[in-house]
Amino acid sequence: MSDVRREPGFQQWIAELAGGEPFDWDADGDDPEFLDWITEVYAGNGAMPMELVNPLVFARRVELAQRALQRIAARAEVDLGPLPGLTVVTTPPDALEPTGVVRVGGYGQRITGLTFAEVALTVADNVQEWVTHDRSRIWPVCPEHRRGLHPQSADGVPSWVCREVPHVVSPIID
Known part of the structure; x- marks a missing residue:
């Protein structure tokens, strides 16, 4: 290649x-x-041409979002129990949205990344939004400060970061 x-x-x-x-x-x-x-x-x-690449971009984002969601949801379910309804939500490509729209849970940012690390950060953020709306909970929380964590790249690794006293708590994806 x-x-x-x-x-x-x-x-x-x-x-x-x-x-x-x-x-x-x-x-x-x-x-x-x-x-x-x-x-x-x-x-x-x-x-x-771009119009033929766009559906491939959409398919890639869907595949990466599904992979990331599977792993992030598994961690969330340890703390929160089953999360029925937490899925990848898509709108296929069309004239208004040439690469379609991909989100997790229907809340939060659309997934625009094309690498697993980029998508995992957005999926983590979307999962947090979904948990807040669906469960009225904050997840995950820093075990030391009991504050909500934030998805952030730390040295290129998607990580849960505490902002109380800035530190990386764990990678988002084990």
């Missing part, structure tokens, strides 16, 4: 995609997970 990345056609295609909506990434970025995925898309399909 790395040879494909050196091809002028691939480099031009990446630059065109990065410059257009709805992508939020740098054509010169070096995230290996993203580069592997976009290289695979190119290797299998060539320089696809």
Whole structure:
């Protein structure tokens, strides 16, 4: 796959995609997970126009959100019990939303990331929103300060962070 990345056609295609909506990434970025995925898309399909890439972006976000939700919900259920209704909520791509809309639980931010780490942060935030709305609870909480934790990247790792006395409590995904 790395040879494909050196091809002028691939480099031009990446630059065109990065410059257009709805992508939020740098054509010169070096995230290996993203580069592997976009290289695979190119290797299998060539320089696809944006309207053909958009459904693939949607499918990727759905798949990453489902994986992250499975792991985050398992941790939440240890503290909160079963969480029926906590699911990935989607609106398929259309003219108004070319890459569709992906959320977890129907609350919070839409998922815009294309790597597992990015998506895990947004899913964690969405799970917190859902727990607040559905259970009227704050989850998770810092065991030391008894304050709600915040999803944040710590050295590139999606983590639960306490802001009372700033410190990383745990990774979001074990």
